[in-house]
Structures are given as C-alpha cells and as structure tokens.
Amino acid sequence: MNHDLRPKSIEVSNSKGILEIEWSDGHHSEYTLFGLRKNCPCVTCRGGHGSMNTFDRSLFFVEPTQQFQIEDIKQIGNHAIKIFWNDGHNNGMYQWETLRAMCPCTECYPEQE
Ligand SMILES: [Zn+2]
Ligand SMILES: [Zn+2]
Structure with a gap:
C-alpha cells in the first residue's frame, strides 16, 4: 500500500445515494451509502475489536433495504474521515486504507459479475 495514497x-x-472518491493516484471509487453505512468500521458495527478491519464488499451490490444519507464528513488527521449519518451514527472512522480496500469498482473487484 502506497502511504501517500489519499x-x-x-x-x-x-439523492443518488453514493459517495465518490477521486484518489491521488487517479483511481476513482464510487460507494453506495448503504454499503458504506453497513460497513461502518466502528467497534459497535463490527461487533468487537477482533473484526475491526473486516468488511463485506457485496453490500455495495445489493438493493438497499434502508436509505442512508450523509449529513457531514469530517477529516480526522490526514488518514481518515468520520461520517455523520442521518440515523445519528458517527462513530465510524473510515481510514483511507480501508476505503480504498473497499473500492467496489470492476478493477479492484473483478469477480462481481
Ligand atoms: Zn458504526
Ligand atoms: Zn477501484
């Protein structure tokens, strides 16, 4: 992993239910808000410290069963963002590394067919 990647x-x-990231290496990621919210990296959502770095990329490809919206995003240091969701949840720190690892594009995740 390139540590300058941000x-x-x-x-x-x-309105579209997506969050888009343009990366410093030119890569483009598009996440559904549903998938991002469901993959919230906080301890509560992960169900314990042991599974802190696990996520389920298939959640970006399912029909949302709930509409999530983002009210605010705050950058944490220079390694993460905190997302403030409309359901009041804001414990999740989405690190650049995690976000990039989650990228659901066909290049990063070719087996989605
Ligand atoms: Zn959470
Ligand atoms: Zn990608």
Missing part, C-alpha cells in the same frame, strides 16, 4: 476529492450525493 483522496483528492470526496463528493457525496445523497
């Missing part, structure tokens, strides 16, 4: 821009579209 988002150049982060854009949220609550």
Whole structure:
C-alpha cells in the first residue's frame, strides 16, 4: 500500500445515494451509502475489536433495504474521515486504507459479475 495514497476529492450525493472518491493516484471509487453505512468500521458495527478491519464488499451490490444519507464528513488527521449519518451514527472512522480496500469498482473487484 502506497502511504501517500489519499483522496483528492470526496463528493457525496445523497439523492443518488453514493459517495465518490477521486484518489491521488487517479483511481476513482464510487460507494453506495448503504454499503458504506453497513460497513461502518466502528467497534459497535463490527461487533468487537477482533473484526475491526473486516468488511463485506457485496453490500455495495445489493438493493438497499434502508436509505442512508450523509449529513457531514469530517477529516480526522490526514488518514481518515468520520461520517455523520442521518440515523445519528458517527462513530465510524473510515481510514483511507480501508476505503480504498473497499473500492467496489470492476478493477479492484473483478469477480462481481
Ligand atoms: Zn458504526
Ligand atoms: Zn477501484
């Protein structure tokens, strides 16, 4: 993992239900808000410290069973963002590394067919 890798821009579209990241290496990621919320990396959502770095990429490809919206995003240091969800949840620190590892694009996740 390239440690200089960071988002150049982060854009949220609550109406489309997506968050887009333009990375410093030119890569483009598009996440559904549903998948991001369901993959919230906080201890509560992960069900304990042991599974802190686990996530389920298939959640980006399912029909959302719930509409999540992002009210605010705050950058934490220079390694993560904190997402403030409309359901009041805001414990999740999404590190650049985790976000990039979650990228559901066909290049990063070719087996989605
Ligand atoms: Zn959480
Ligand atoms: Zn990707």
